[in-house]
Amino acid sequence: MAASRIAPAMNAVAHPSVCPRQCEDCGLRRSPAFTPASAAELETIESLRSGSLSVPAGGTLIRERQLNARLYTLYSGWAMRYKTLSDGRRQILNFLLPGDLAGLQQQFGEVSSHGVEAITDCHFCLFEDDALWSLYREHARMGYDVTWLAAREESLVDENLLTTGRRSAPERVAMLLMQLHRRLERLGLTAADGSAPFPINQQHIADALGLSLVHTNKTLRRLAQMGLHELSGGRLRILNARVLARIAEFYDSIPRLAPLL
Amino acid sequence: MAASRIAPAMNAVAHPSVCPRQCEDCGLRRSPAFTPASAAELETIESLRSGSLSVPAGGTLIRERQLNARLYTLYSGWAMRYKTLSDGRRQILNFLLPGDLAGLQQQFGEVSSHGVEAITDCHFCLFEDDALWSLYREHARMGYDVTWLAAREESLVDENLLTTGRRSAPERVAMLLMQLHRRLERLGLTAADGSAPFPINQQHIADALGLSLVHTNKTLRRLAQMGLHELSGGRLRILNARVLARIAEFYDSIPRLAPLL
């Protein structure tokens, strides 16, 4: 891509896509989306880290029904949590963006009730086996943070449940577009023109919203023709946030900065 | 009901429906469904407790968009977490049974994104304002437990999202019946004949499953006519667990005992 020389940083906060050795050098931490960590906290995190893991697009980080999954922080890329039925029907529970934890539900000795799969090439920060418990013991504050992250993810799933349970197809699509765009914005991943990377296909959208692929396509198309959004070249641009928000009844409060493990 | 004199304990573990003063006397703790707490832990819990709260059936414990909700443990009765859209469409996120926490998501200074309402008369154990943070500081172990509870609730919501997103109406109903029956069983709330208290109406079921009231009724009826379950007098009896489980693809692993705050 010749353009990359001219426009080097699509991300407001550029960071190397591979998780560096030292947490101190962690590019994610430089993002204003996260609470700054104290030196002591950084040290604790670093001591509990056992390396990094790269998963190619489409690769599986945690399998459904897997035992003893580890704990990860997504460093770069998009991933998803999902569940499937025996005949292949799939429900995406939520999308994971940089800074999100993966594997938390599995830290309590139980079988994973969902899978985690990389949507784009992903880099994860990998923690030691008993990292979670150590964290609670050594830094109550950070244990508290983990609970906050868990609660925030649950509220995401809550919203998705309202969406699939009670919203119409256009409402669902509008919701998804607004939600993801807002999350990307917070992470500083939107470009100057307001567009954001959007590496998921219509099958992903359908599986996240509980719709069929065909109907997802038709609904997406209708909203685009109304001039509400633009979706091309793997990027999303919101053209009429007001109307999309009204359709979806999307009103999110500005949350406090997220802690970053 | 004349029968109540003959069969005094519908619950395997009887406990007074009102939360007693001393946690030591807490009837719930005597249930084998929960991990026993050490004397030190009990003391901590008791010190963080600021009393109990009774909410009549239909009453609201936490309003949607409420600020500064407190933290509660449901002591007796059924409650529900829910979200609504402006035109009244309602999605029940999950049902709360004795031992479940309420208000955890709101402990981090944010507005409640869901409501909590009592379905039957409920008694809650109420905690101090900063109880959660104190807990993490004083007993790392119990902070860890809270995260476990949060993770468990999220996995419940995950399952409900799969249900509304991808299961057919009969599958949804079968799932709900099996899920709730299993939870009641674990709490020792099933009678000798296998029946369990089931104080929700078809509107609740519809709102939990993302179905209309009418369709819920027809589906429920069909399953009952197939001899899979019996629903009357506010009680549920599973008549053919095997078939219901197969329809719903309901396979839950036996989880470890739940901690009780």
Added chain:
DNA sequence: CGCGAAATTGAGTACGTTCAAGAAAAGTGG
């Protein structure tokens, strides 16, 4: 017994699904 809430049933409709096929886009290898 009578009232209100909850459950039940039928009829017509609509939203979303499935089936099918073609167009566009994105990779792949020579």
Added chain:
DNA sequence: CCACTTTTCTTGAACGTACTCAATTTCGCG
């Protein structure tokens, strides 16, 4: 750089599950 393959997107048509509307019955309770 182009031919070829594969994936993704798009559109039309027929169908079906679930919804809405409406009316009746049953149940719980004072």
